[in-house]
Amino acid sequence: MSRTFVGMPAFPAAARAALADTQLRHNLAHATGVIRAKRAAVVAEVENWEELRLAGAAVKDRALRDLGTHLVDLEAALTAGGATVHWARDAAEACAIVATVAKAHGVDEVVKVKSMVTQEIGLNEALAEEGIAAWETDLAELIVQLGDDLPSHILVPAIHRNRAEIREIFLREMGGAGRPAPADLTDDPAVLAGAAREHLREKFLRAKVAVSGANFAIAETGTLVVVESEGNGRMCLTLPEVLVSVVGIEKVVPTWAELDPLLRLLPRSSTGERMNPYTSTWSGVTPGDGPQEVHVVLLDNGRTRALADDVGRQALRCIRCSACLNVCPVYERTGGHAYGSVYPGPIGAILNPLLKGTGDPQTDSLPYASSLCGACFEACPVRIDIPEVLVHLRSKVVDGHRDDTVPKAEAVAMKAAAYAFSDARRLAAVEKVSGLAGRVLGRFGRATLPGGRRAAGRIPGPGASAWTSARDLPAPPAESFRAWWKRTDGGRR
Amino acid sequence: MTSARDEILARVRVALAEVEPDREPVVAPVVTARPDVVGLFAERVADYRAVVERCAEAGLAEAVAAALPAGSRVVVPAGLSVDVEGAVVDGADGRVLSALELDGFDAVVTEARVGIAETGTIVLDHGAGQGRRAISLVPDKHVCIVRSDQVVPDVPDAIVLLDPSRPLTWISGPSATSDIELDRVEGVHGPRVLHVIVVG
Ligand code: SF4
Numbered sequence: 001m002s003r004t005f006v007g008m009p010a011f012p013a014a015a016r017a018a019l020a021d022t023q024l025r026h027n028l029a030h031a032t033g034v035i036r037a038k039r040a041a042v043v044a045e046v047e048n049w050e051e052l053r054l055a056g057a058a059v060k061d062r063a064l065r066d067l068g069t070h071l072v073d074l075e076a077a078l079t080a081g082g083a084t085v086h087w088a089r090d091a092a093e094a095c096a097i098v099a100t101v102a103k104a105h106g107v108d109e110v111v112k113v114k115s116m117v118t119q120e121i122g123l124n125e126a127l128a129e130e131g132i133a134a135w136e137t138d139l140a141e142l143i144v145q146l147g148d149d150l151p152s153h154i155l156v157p158a159i160h161r162n163r164a165e166i167r168e169i170f171l172r173e174m175g176g177a178g179r180p181a182p183a184d185l186t187d188d189p190a191v192l193a194g195a196a197r198e199h200l201r202e203k204f205l206r207a208k209v210a211v212s213g214a215n216f217a218i219a220e221t222g223t224l225v226v227v228e229s230e231g232n233g234r235m236c237l238t239l240p241e242v243l244v245s246v247v248g249i250e251k252v253v254p255t256w257a258e259l260d261p262l263l264r265l266l267p268r269s270s271t272g273e274r275m276n277p278y279t280s281t282w283s284g285v286t287p288g289d290g291p292q293e294v295h296v297v298l299l300d301n302g303r304t305r306a307l308a309d310d311v312g313r314q315a316l317r318c319i320r321c322s323a324c325l326n327v328c329p330v331y332e333r334t335g336g337h338a339y340g341s342v343y344p345g346p347i348g349a350i351l352n353p354l355l356k357g358t359g360d361p362q363t364d365s366l367p368y369a370s371s372l373c374g375a376c377f378e379a380c381p382v383r384i385d386i387p388e389v390l391v392h393l394r395s396k397v398v399d400g401h402r403d404d405t406v407p408k409a410e411a412v413a414m415k416a417a418a419y420a421f422s423d424a425r426r427l428a429a430v431e432k433v434s435g436l437a438g439r440v441l442g443r444f445g446r447a448t449l450p451g452g453r454r455a456a457g458r459i460p461g462p463g464a465s466a467w468t469s470a471r472d473l474p475a476p477p478a479e480s481f482r483a484w485w486k487r488t489d490g491g492r493r
Numbered sequence: 494m495t496s497a498r499d500e501i502l503a504r505v506r507v508a509l510a511e512v513e514p515d516r517e518p519v520v521a522p523v524v525t526a527r528p529d530v531v532g533l534f535a536e537r538v539a540d541y542r543a544v545v546e547r548c549a550e551a552g553l554a555e556a557v558a559a560a561l562p563a564g565s566r567v568v569v570p571a572g573l574s575v576d577v578e579g580a581v582v583d584g585a586d587g588r589v590l591s592a593l594e595l596d597g598f599d600a601v602v603t604e605a606r607v608g609i610a611e612t613g614t615i616v617l618d619h620g621a622g623q624g625r626r627a628i629s630l631v632p633d634k635h636v637c638i639v640r641s642d643q644v645v646p647d648v649p650d651a652i653v654l655l656d657p658s659r660p661l662t663w664i665s666g667p668s669a670t671s672d673i674e675l676d677r678v679e680g681v682h683g684p685r686v687l688h689v690i691v692v693g
Contacts, residue, residue, distance in 0.1 A: 027674070034675045048522045055521035066514035068505040075498075081658070087498040139681055140672035163673050189673040193681050200682065205592045221657040231630065231668040231683025238626040239592045249501065254518065256657045260649045261521035267612075271671065274537065275612035278683060279663035280626075286660050288589070289625035300501045308508035 023162070025333060031159045032326040038272025039323060039379075046268065055261040057383040060317035063219075063252045064307065070219040070252045071298065077222025081284020083294040094246055094299050095126035098211060101244050101295055102132050107208050110244075113226060113233045114138035115213025116320055117246050119342040121301060123211065134211065135177075135203050137232035139196050146173035150337055160337075163187040174199050200232065210236035210291070214247045215319065216262060217296075220255045223283045224296065227266060227276050237280050243291035248299050250307075250316040262319060265381035270321040302355030311392040312354045317382040318347050324376035324386060330369055339366060346376035350389040358393070358400045367393040524647055530610040531641045535691055537613025541666020542679055543687040553638065553692055557602055560636045560688045565599035568632060570624025575638070577602050583628050595631035601684075602636045603629050606661075607651050608644040608691075613666070615639060615689065616651055618659045626660055635684040637664070641693040 043049055063070055075085045088094035102110055110127065112118065112134050124134040124145075136145045143158040144150065147169045158166070167187040174181040174195070179202055181195045212233070216225040224245055226233045237243060253259055267276040285294050306312055325331045325345030339348045340362050349366045356363050367390050376386040495503075527533055531547075539545045548556045554575050561567055567580040568590065580602065583590050604622035605615045615637055617623045629635055645651050655661055668683030679685060 031675050047524055051522040055519055058519040059521075062515045062517075062519060065509065065512050066516075067509065068502050069514070071502065071505070087496070087501055089497045089500060093497060137682070138672075139670045143672070158672055166673055189676040190678045190680075192673055193670055193678045197681055201596070204682070205596060218657065223657045229668070230670045230681035232681065234626070234630050234662065235682050238630055249505075257649075257652055258519055258521075260652045261519070263652075264521070264648050273665070274540075275609075275614045275663070275665035277541070277665050277667070277669050279661075281657060281661040281663075283658050283660075286619075289619060289660060290627075298501070300497075300504065304501065304504035304508050307505065 023160075027160055027162055028332055032332050035272055035322075035326045039269060039326070040272075042268045042272055042274055045274075046264075052261055052264060053381055053383050056265045056319075056381055057317060059253060059258045059261060060319075060382050061314075062258075063254050064250065064313060064316055066254075067249065067252065067307065070254055071249060073219040074217055074222060074252055075298070077218075077220065078284055078296055079222075081222045083222065083284040083296050086295060086297045088246075088297050088299045088301070090301050091121035092126075094121050094297050094301070095123050097295075097297050098123060098244050098246065099127055099130045099132065101242065102127065102209050103130065105208055105242055107132065109133040109135060109203075109207070110209045110211050111135050111137055111203055111207040111236050111240065112141075112210070113212040113228065113236045114141050115211075115246065116342055117213045117248050117299060118211060121246070121299070123246070135200070135207075137200050137204070137236060138228075139193060139230060139232075142196055142200070143169060146170065146177065163189060163192065166192055170195055170199075178203060200235075204232075204235040204239055207236075207240045209242045209244065210240040212236055212243065212245045214245050214251055215266070216253045216259060217247050217251045218253050218256050218259060221283055223256065223281050225259065225263075225279065225281045227263075227279050229271065229277045231278055234278055234280055237282065238290050240291055242293040242295070244295040244297065246297045246299055248301070249303050250318075266319050266321055269319075269323040269379070269381040302357075305357060306351070306354035309354060309392075312350065312389050314384050315347065315350050315354050315386075315389060317384055318351065319382055320347075321381055323379040323381065324384075327375040327379045328370075329373060329375070330371060334369075339369065341366075346370060346386045346390075347384070350384075350386055350393060353393050353397070354389075358397050364397045364400070367397060521649060523649055524611065526646055527610065530646050531644050531691065534608050534610040534613060534639075534644045535689075537610065538608075538615070538666070538687075538689050540613060541669075541687075543666050543689055545689045545691065547691045550692055553690065556690050557636060557638070560690065561600055561602075561634075565634075566597060567600045567602060568595065568598045568628055569602050570622060570628060572621030573602060574604065574622055575602075583624055590628070592627060592631060595627055598632040600634035600636060601629050601632040602638070604638045604640075605643065607654050608639045609646075609648060609651050610644055611647040614648075614651075615664045616655060617662045617664070618655060619662070620659065626662060629662070630683060633680075633684055634686040634688065635664075635667075636688045636690065638690050638692060641691060644691075 046052065078085050086097045088097060108131060110132060127134045136142050140158040143161055143166050164187050167185055170181040170192065171185055179199045185191060185195055212226055214224040215227045226237060267273045282290065285292055303316060306316055324347050328346050331345040341348050341352045343351045349369045352366055353363050358364055370390050372387045372390060374387050535545045535547060546556060557575055557577060567577055569577050569580045569582055571582055571584055603624055606618040607616045617629060619626055667679045667685055667687040668681050669677055669679050670681045671677045
């Protein structure tokens with residue numbers, strides 16, 4: 001993957017571009033709808049799902065509240081199991097460690113299991129600079145990599161590509177990266193998957209070094225856990241001689257037994273399955289089985305910054321299931337690229353500012369990429385209160401801009417809202433004005449939203465125009481709710 | 494210069510200065526026991542579009558032979574409790590098959606450590622009769638023998654039985670992907686056919 005998210009425009013601009021892409025919107029709506037239905041069915045099957053969520057949240061909280069102790073335990077257990085433990089403060093350190101291991105074995109390529117953390121640190125680009133090719137082996141990642149594209153969904157990174165586009169990419173690009181696609185390739189998903197199998201198998205069989213992430217790291221036993229579907233994970237974790245796993249420090253689970261609720265929560269929330277096809281666990285080196293040289297890189301890269309935030313800390317509970325993406329009305333319409341980060345959707349809107357800190361315009365726009373509807377919290381298997389963290393981060397962003405000479409549009413809008421909401425009479429007055437505006441806009445608005453509602457399009461004027469330039473607002477009703485209630489005595493007249 | 498390790502641990506200490514640790518492990522809720530766990534296991538494995546059959550101990554050798562198409566090249570681990578005619582034993586005479594050699598086999602027959610009814614999952618701990626991880630991965634067909642007394646109701650029951658110091662492979666159906674327009678397709682890199690024989 002040669003493209004990165006660096007220098008992405010702020011969410012509003014990127015979202016406007018994405019919204020105009022109807023193919024993308026169609027694919028996303030289909031995909032998120034399908035996953036939502038699957039998830040709902042397998043979640044309903046579990047009699048004590050809510051208790052299980054509480055347990056999952058409690059396990060991750062317990063891990064985070066004493067993270068130092070658990071990290072030291074993890075290091076000791078891994079070392080006892082024959083693994084080499086490295087620590088990396090940031091992306092550059094982590095990439096350098098992986099490159100050093102690869103170079104020590106004289107390889108010019110590594111195979112990779114899909115891992116968000118290696119995308120976060122830009123590992124593929126860093127290795128490329130050292131002359132080492134990193135082959136993505138997850139089907140979706142392969143599609144993204146061959147298409148010289150960016151992933152748009154945690155779970156289904158190529159959710160924005162349809163089968164015809166994928167066939168095109170395979171025919172055009174596979175030959176340059178290794179075994180070409182067969183000339184008679186059709187766009188049947190089974191045939192496309194078969195082509196990926198053939199293309200990647202030669203790479204698996206010859207690979208000396210593999211790179212993975214981990215879904216969980218058990219402090220007590222030094223066990224790493226990788227959850228996957230296709231078997232490319234098993235290939236990477238089993239066949240090469242050397243394995244390097246990059247693990248965010250928040251992946252720690254204190255004990256082996258506490259893995260239980262997380263393994264029950266993740267697949268149902270993620271792919272909507274009772275269990276994912278393959279889960280691999282390993283604790284260091286097993287003589288005669290799998291890689292005989294095992295490295296683990298424990299990565300900070302902003303996690304301790306998030307940990308220090310009392311409200312935001314809960315975001316580190318995230319097990320990257322992507323349920324919050326699939327229920328998010330904003331994500332469903334804009335897709336993942338608009339978030340300008342490997343972590344898109346509701347979790348991305350809080351995780352990116354927490355990891356990076358506020359101050360950068362792109363990051364600062366993310367906490368506003370939400371309608372605060374709360375669907376993400378309901379879906380989250382570890383009960384991260386995303387709306388609470390969003391509101392908290394918005395206030396941080398506003399605080400960060402206190403000294404700006406030109407106030408941020410959102411800050412103005414929020415201040416006006418706070419002023420209006422703080423007094424019922426003022427709220428009534430504002431609603432009357434917006435009702436009036438609604439009547440005016442009702443006459444001029446041309447666009448129509450799905451369901452036949454009129455869209456207001458952009459509202460002119462400072463502040464409001466910045467807000468609405470990225471949002472096609474439904475035109476306000478001609479009469480406010482309060483005015484209607486008064487006129488009709490709550491519908492009785 | 495402080496090491497990355499010391500600096501990260503120091504940052505963690507600062508971040509959590511006011512936070513009280515919670516020393517009691519969390520115990521997750523369990524589900525109400527179901528009457529027929531072996532039946533449920535078979536049903537749930539089949540839901541993943543795996544082939545599932547049940548047989549008596551006496552009929553096992555026959556069931557295994559029938560699961561392997563005539564003429565297929567078969568690899569088995571040392572210590573398998575059933576004889577598979579013509580199969581190559583991995584590690585026999587101290588010769589471990591390379592990944593490339595494994596790619597030349599059509600099928601593998603192994604046993605398992607535990608079966609999980611609720612999720613239709615088979616867990617291998619790669620002990621005797623199961624072999625190292627590579628042999629149940631590279632061939633395209635995996636015939637897996639699970640004994641009915643190895644089947645437990647749910648994930649927590651399996652976690653208690655499993656030894657995390659061993660490598661573990663949890664298998665729930667054949668390899669699959671939904672990466673292309675969310676159409677589930679069986680078989681990308683792992684075995685494309687999973688054939689489970691439940692004994693007893
Ligand atoms: S925030 Fe929750 S729902 Fe969203 S990806 Fe993380 S764990 Fe899943």
